[in-house]
Amino acid sequence: MTSFLDHTINGLVVGNIYALLAVGLALIFGVSRLINFAHGSVYVVGAYVGLIAVAHLKLPLPLTILAVVVGTGALGILIERVGLRPLAHSVRIAPLLATIGISFVIDQLIQLTFSPDPQALPSLVPDWRFTVGGVTVGALDLVIAGIGVxxxxxxxxxxxxxxxxxAVRATAQDRxxxxQMGVDVDAVNRAVFAIASALGGLSGLLVGMxxxxxxxxxxxQATLKGIxxxxxxxxxxxxxxVVGSLLLGLTESYGIALLGTTYRNLFAFVLLVLILVLKPNGLFASNRQLPPEPMTGTFVAPSRPLKxxxxxxxxxxxxxFAxxxxxxxxxxxxxxxNAWLYAMLGLSLTLVAGTVGQVSLGHAALLAIGGYVSALLAxxxxxxxxxxxxxxxxATGAIGTVLxxxxxxxxxxxxxxxTLAIGEIVGLVILNWESVTRGPIGVxxxxxxxxxxxxxxxxxxTYWFTLAVMVVLALLQAKLLASHLGRTLRAIREDDxxxxxxxxxxxxxxxxxxGFGGFAAGISGAITAHLYSYINHETFNAQISILALTIVILGGMGNxxxxxVGSVALIGLPELFRITAEYRILIYGIALLLLVRFRPQGLLGTV
Amino acid sequence: MPITRRAAVAGLTAALSLASLAAAGLGTAPLARAAEPVLFGVSGPLTGPNAQYGAQWKQGFDLALDEINAAGGIGGRPLAYRFEDSQSDPKQSVAIAQKFVADPTIVAELGDFSSPASMAATPIYQRAGLLQFGFTNSHPDFTKGGDFAWSSSVSQAEEQPLVADFAVRSLGLKKLAVLYLNTDWGRTSKDIFVKAAKDFGADVVVAEGYQPEEKDFRSTLVRVRDAAPDGIVLISYYADGALIARQLGAAGLKQPAVAVSSVYSPKFLELGGDFVNGIYTPARFFPEDPRPHVKKFVETFKARYGKEPDAFNAYAYDALHLVAAAAKVGGPTRTGVRDGLAKIKDVPSVIFEKATFDAATRRIAGAPSVKLVVKDGRFTLWDGAKTN
Incomplete structure (x- = not known):
């Protein structure tokens, strides 16, 4: 049973790498109650600062680490100042959207500066290796573990x-x-972002090496695994x-050992769902611990909708129509x-996220289910x-609800x-359930x-057809929301x-x-499949879930x-910026940030 | 009813975006015709996770473009291409397709990169009668989209038996471990490879599919080790191929490794470092290739970009030359280019040596292959020795 030992060591080595990311994310979440989607971008910046230091300036390892820590720490302060502080008094969801916008901007800037091609980042740590069981562990593994712990x-x-x-902990408990007790909350946030980003940058450097x-x-991917x-x-x-990271690494490693490499992420996300359902405060939450802040009500801002x-x-x-x-x-x-098709997805998400307050980050999975069911039936x-x-x-309404x-x-x-995890699981099931879905070959x-x-x-x-379907679904949803059902759903959001x-x-x-939201999204996915004539597991990816959420927040939750309107804006803007060629996603990210900054309750306001 | 000033401004902005979107679409059609360039459309990734491939296409295209225009363009008119960024995302590639088919100045389209993005746009090109020339589209159903869907991508039905031949017959490997990229390309390739390897008398003892974004293969390689193969086959692109090669070394797997021709890139050598030494690949060309056409390509590429060309540069370079040749033969109109592809014969090509389409499958057969091995950080001709 030597392979068991080997898989265990491998799992720990990989988990070790995830830990550096997760610690930074945990710190930010602990204080700001924010999933920082820009964390992966800071990680990338750390890697590229390292590239400049190592390959161009030829700095030794300690100075490289210092450069990365200072550079990404400063970036963290900048993110906090530009992207988040102005939103401190707006809706909870606004900073989340801001971090998505910031990550677009940073990723694009890196890509424009350094080219999209992957680059080699030579390791400055000597390549000493020793064998444990049947696998080798290198000096860099120990450095990473050391820095992580x-x-x-x-x-x-x-x-x-x-x-x-x-002060950080006090702010985390009750801002x-x-x-009121005289804690400079802004200074605390700044410190937290600086520390967390420096850690994120450091992990980018070490993982790159x-x-x-x-x-x-x-x-x-870094953001996803870190979360x-x-x-x-x-x-x-x-x-x-740290422990969660090691556990994730082990789960992936054992998953591969049991069923093979294609199942790796499936195990990771199933683990996540299990933990959430069984111990939603994490493995190490004591029972005495206060329940997490009730997000409902505060999560979606009350505002006067534009009627x-x-x-x-x-x-x-x-x-x-004309x-x-x-x-x-x-x-x-x-x-x-395309905008009408995404509006159907937006309708679906705005119902579950806006009206009921269940912010789903896996909505693309509903498109995938609808697309595959319709394509395979036809x-x-x-x-x-x-x-x-x-x-x-x-079918999507039913399957989605059960899932x-x-x-x-x-x-x-x-x-x-x-929902993020469930969305990933759906994608992976489509990839692996070959007898029905044809796996990666697609339909x-x-x-x-x-x-x-x-x-x-x-x-x-096509335009008339998609518009007509969308209008019918929108009218149905408006009718639903105007009924006693709509009132009940909103009541759940306000105070469950x-x-x-x-x-x-x-x-x-x-x-x-x-169920209703799944129906709308399923129809959208199905029409998309028939328009495209070909779909595979990559057609409806996680980026689409993020896009759906952006549409909904931009338009106004529940509206x-x-x-x-959000869909027309977000599908239209990248096309509109097409003349700017490589810069268009950068400009899109900036536009998104400005919209969040000046209209955090959405263009038309929350209903 | 209260309308805030901000809301009104925001609403106006959205309305304006729509209006200018419409204007942007309308503005392209009426243009003067005299001495106007022959225009090809390109749909491919310039941003997003596949942006690196779009950047490589551009290098290959620009090189070919200058050669074509220096040689008099197409019937005296210069050739030009318009590259639209799709991020290799189907919802954007279909919009681009509508843009191209509605623009009468565009006589042919090249791309997209991934199968979901390319094949979603195929019905639009097919119905409009605009050539869709997919040069990285090895999906077996790509050219089945219609008689305007053509591809110069080497069919995996042809490529994989060459890999199997190299591994099994030339190197004498009998128990193979296959690591493949779990996409439509990698999966198709793997299935054909396994069959070919079995036909040649070898066993595939383990086959592991990995996701494109995966970086860590430690656990996968333990499975590979436990299956006790005598050789390892990589169905990978250069970036993931290099990652695996490094980890093979670190995991102490010393078996000979054969990789498919897509790893052919200077980046494979750069990212893999010492660990890619000794890896075999049946490539289409190599730096010291004596064939004059390849020599010219490699040298002008190096002179212009200061690095050696890779497989994706070569695909793009060949693709533009092929479609340009078709436009010369058939005339620079949409049907002309399509009909021209069926007529052109023995067009000099880096990948195929002499390219001629089979009008029935709309693909090219007969890509030659050279057996290479990485030695001292360079792709060199394999000397016929069985182990490194």
């Missing part, structure tokens, strides 16, 4: 024994009370983050058709396309993380949409304890919302019209 210990000491550390490989594209490790250890728990009179809405709808008569450019119509069983699309909507049901008992950020030759035997080929026909004490069965109403 030392920084966690230092942080623990800092938080426990220093005045600033007490307002801390402020470890693999002799750095690229601007490694940021998203998983952090949650396993208990969000905001610094020593827990259009019915006549204006009707006018807009007529104008939208548009292809005036604008005949297929490119514009195609872009708007290709394998020869079902007429319209019927297949409808069936896909219903998310374990997360019904969770609140706030935990729902987001659980090709998906028939086009047909109405009464006439296929919809022209851009205008009060709602429950009024006899509202929370899970049942959440299921209704996910039906907002989801549509």
């Amino acid at each position: 030392t920084s966690a210990a230092l942080l623990y000491g800092f938080l426990t024994f220093t005045r600033l550390g007490w 307002d009370a801390a402020r 470890y693999y002799n490989y750095i690229s601007p594209a490694m940021s998203f 998983v490790a952090e949650v396993v250890g208990g969000v905001g728990n610094v020593p827990g983050a 259009l009179p019915a006549s204006a809405l009707a006018g807009l709808t007529v104008a939208a 548009l292809p008569l005036v604008v005949t450019t297929p490119y514009v119509l195609q872009t708007l058709s 290709v394998d069983l020869g079902l007429p396309v319209m019927l297949a699309i409808l069936a896909a909507g219903l 998310v049901s374990p997360a019904f008992r969770l609140r706030g950020h935990y729902v987001s993380i659980a 090709s030759g998906i028939p086009p949409i047909e109405i009464a035997g006439i296929p919809l080929y022209s851009a205008a026909a 304890v009060a709602a429950r004490s009024h006899g509202i069965a929370l899970s049942r109403y959440k299921a209704i919302a996910f 039906v019209l907002g989801a549509i």
